[in-house]
Amino acid sequence: MILAFIEGERNPISPLCLQALTFARELAAGQGMPLEAVAFEREAGDLPGVLQRHGVSRIHRVEHPRLDDYAPEAWAKALAQLMDRARPQFVLAAATDRGNEILARVAAVKNLPMAANCIGWAPGSPPVVVRQRWGGSLLEEAALHAVPPLLTVAPHAVEVREIETQMEASLETFSPVLEEKDFRVRVVAREETHPEGVSLRTASVVVGGGRGVGSADGFRVLEELASLLGAAVGGSRVATNNGWRTHAQQIGLTGNRIAPDLYIACGISGAIQHYVGCKGSKNILVINQDREAPFFRRATHGVVGDLHEVLPALIEEIRRIKT
Amino acid sequence: MNVLVCVKRVPDPGARIELAAGDQAIETRKLGFTIGPHEECAVEEAVRLIEKLGGSATVLTLGPADAEEQLRDSMAVGADRGILLETEGDDWDPAQTAAAIVAAIRAAERQGSRFDLFLFGNESADAGGFQVGIRVAQALDLPCITGVKRLEAQANKVLARREIATGWEVYEVGLPALLTVREGLNSPRHPSFRSLMAARKKPIERSRPERDPVGLELLRLRLPPDRGTSAEMLGEGKAAVPRVIEVLKELGVLQA
Ligand SMILES: Cc1cc2nc3c(=O)[nH]c(=O)nc-3n(C[C@H](O)[C@H](O)[C@H](O)COP(=O)(O)OP(=O)(O)OC[C@H]3O[C@@H](n4cnc5c(N)ncnc54)[C@H](O)[C@@H]3O)c2cc1C
Numbered sequence: 001m002i003l004a005f006i007e008g009e010r011n012p013i014s015p016l017c018l019q020a021l022t023f024a025r026e027l028a029a030g031q032g033m034p035l036e037a038v039a040f041e042r043e044a045g046d047l048p049g050v051l052q053r054h055g056v057s058r059i060h061r062v063e064h065p066r067l068d069d070y071a072p073e074a075w076a077k078a079l080a081q082l083m084d085r086a087r088p089q090f091v092l093a094a095a096t097d098r099g100n101e102i103l104a105r106v107a108a109v110k111n112l113p114m115a116a117n118c119i120g121w122a123p124g125s126p127p128v129v130v131r132q133r134w135g136g137s138l139l140e141e142a143a144l145h146a147v148p149p150l151l152t153v154a155p156h157a158v159e160v161r162e163i164e165t166q167m168e169a170s171l172e173t174f175s176p177v178l179e180e181k182d183f184r185v186r187v188v189a190r191e192e193t194h195p196e197g198v199s200l201r202t203a204s205v206v207v208g209g210g211r212g213v214g215s216a217d218g219f220r221v222l223e224e225l226a227s228l229l230g231a232a233v234g235g236s237r238v239a240t241n242n243g244w245r246t247h248a249q250q251i252g253l254t255g256n257r258i259a260p261d262l263y264i265a266c267g268i269s270g271a272i273q274h275y276v277g278c279k280g281s282k283n284i285l286v287i288n289q290d291r292e293a294p295f296f297r298r299a300t301h302g303v304v305g306d307l308h309e310v311l312p313a314l315i316e317e318i319r320r321i322k323t
Numbered sequence: 324m325n326v327l328v329c330v331k332r333v334p335d336p337g338a339r340i341e342l343a344a345g346d347q348a349i350e351t352r353k354l355g356f357t358i359g360p361h362e363e364c365a366v367e368e369a370v371r372l373i374e375k376l377g378g379s380a381t382v383l384t385l386g387p388a389d390a391e392e393q394l395r396d397s398m399a400v401g402a403d404r405g406i407l408l409e410t411e412g413d414d415w416d417p418a419q420t421a422a423a424i425v426a427a428i429r430a431a432e433r434q435g436s437r438f439d440l441f442l443f444g445n446e447s448a449d450a451g452g453f454q455v456g457i458r459v460a461q462a463l464d465l466p467c468i469t470g471v472k473r474l475e476a477q478a479n480k481v482l483a484r485r486e487i488a489t490g491w492e493v494y495e496v497g498l499p500a501l502l503t504v505r506e507g508l509n510s511p512r513h514p515s516f517r518s519l520m521a522a523r524k525k526p527i528e529r530s531r532p533e534r535d536p537v538g539l540e541l542l543r544l545r546l547p548p549d550r551g552t553s554a555e556m557l558g559e560g561k562a563a564v565p566r567v568i569e570v571l572k573e574l575g576v577l578q579a
Binding site: 070072073095097100101104105107108109111112113114115116117126128132133134135136137138139140141142143144145146152184185186187188189190191192193204205229237241243247248250253254255261262269270271272273275283284285286294295296297299300301302303304305306309310313314317318321 | 564567
């Protein structure tokens with residue numbers, strides 16, 4: 001049996017979790033094993049309906065009076081207990097903050113190997129996975145020497161697919177045995193933020209700036225262009241390290257992953273740690289004065305030139321068209 | 324407050340990764356080395372905490388003898404001493420790494436060290452396993468909060484915030500505790516010439532760690548298929564603007 005950890009973040013199942021389910025189902029089919037799922041959250045909408053369409057034959061719903069909000073140690077202990085009872089051959093989750101954390105904890109509790117950000121697998125004994133290093137700039141084939149191995153599935157490793165002929169999924173309640181101490185780490189409060197302007201992660205156009213922008217002031221032309229295009233503004237790590245932008249606006253390995261229709265990258269060289277944050281963009285327009293800048297080799301469109309000349313001229317032309 | 328920070332030496336590959344012969348590692352002969360941004364923030368946070376609350380900051384790394392450079396860098400921004408768990412420089416899996424760190428912490432404690440706070444990066448920049456800190460916390464029975472991007476510490480407890488899509492999750496735990504942190508927690512300082520010189524004299528304790536059997540075994544590295552686009556060049560300088568406008572229209576970004 002293959003067990004998938006379902007994560008809702010209080011909404012009905014996130015897209016990344018559905019991708020992980022598709023990955024888990026293909027693994028299950030390849031191994032000739034049934035797919036089962038474990039869910040902690042109560043408000044997860046029509047869970048059986050959704051999971052059934054993804055080939056899940058049994059759902060373990062974890063019930064405990066104290067499991068009302070996220071408590072990683074308690075969740076991991078509950079999952080470890082369920083594994084003792086249900087004896088899965090693999091355990092999978094989406095490679096989200098929570099998926100990675102819970103599987104790493106279970107791995108630590110049960111002394112099992114865990115492979116984060118997998119994009120593929122090969123059957124055999126021991127099983128082999130393909131996983132991402134460097135945010136996906138490098139791939140690793142790794143063997144997993146224990147049963148059950150724990151895998152998290154990298155975002156966009158597979159496309160979500162539902163199954164054609166679905167069967168009824170049975171719903172079972174699992175009641176873990178937990179103590180007070182298991183709740184020493186838990187969410188004690190939540191704070192909502194309401195970011196102003198267009199959000200980087202969901203924007204359809206992003207204007208990004210790097211060292212070539214030169215200063216915090218230099219970003220004004222980028223902001224102006226962004227406001228004309230309804231775009232969000234981001235930056236490279238050089239821009240955030242210099243305080244020209246906040247870290248929340250950083251694009252890259254240790255910042256945001258963006259996937260707009262168009263990313264306009266100004267004065268950014270295209271280091272891999274930056275590129276992994278924007279490689280999901282449909283189009284990348286690079287503006288750089290160095291025609292040898294590596295970013296041109298990964299862009300769809302390029303302009304060789306000083307951004308402080310090109311952008312003001314572009315802004316003027318867009319204004320002229322708009323009026 | 325005594326803080327232990329764990330960091331990892333990684334290459335800075337710039338714009339292209341190349342593999343070394345044998346496909347077991349990145350070709351690093353022409354590369355510089357660093358610690359990841361998450362860990363830079365961990366070191367900075369440790370230094371700020373001891374500046375505020377007193378105590379000492381120790382920085383630990385498992386890696387080749389050359390990883391001394393990363394310990395010195397960390398001491399140049401304020402860590403007091405270093406621990407180097409010296410390997411041959413080959414890949415240790417996350418469980419092996421964690422076990423060696425746990426053994427080193429126990430050894431330090433046997434010699435009278437007491438740590439109140441353990442700081443790790445949320446994930447390493449290269450291997451990105453997302454688990455070494457959590458495994459160490461489990462072995463030492465420490466409460467562990469991951470992905471911390473805001474921290475308020477007092478002498479006996481910490482309040483930590485982790486960013487999620489809709490805002491922040493707030494956690495509070497008593498000390499001792501282990502936190503894995505993310506870039507954005509603070510803005511790390513740059514070392515001065517004087518602090519770089521001073522760091523050369525700070526103590527480093529070296530040992531050769533025991534290695535557990537491998538659980539996640541690296542077989543082979545390979546490069547992902549390149550997207551292989553070659554950019555359509557739209558022109559140079561201001562003269563490119565008319566073509567840029569056309570492209571913006573084609574992509575539907577500007578109304579035609
Ligand atoms: C572990 C690790 C994690 C990292 N994570 C991230 C991350 O999340 N995000 C990130 O961005 N980086 C990250 N980095 C840093 C990354 O390696 C690069 O150092 C960084 O992306 C470079 O930023 P840049 O392109 O702005 O600067 P540079 O590489 O200095 O490039 C500046 C470019 O601007 C051009 N330029 C200069 N002036 C002008 C002008 N007037 N007009 C037009 N072009 C001009 C230059 O030709 C050059 O190509 C990370 C590094 C490490 C080691």
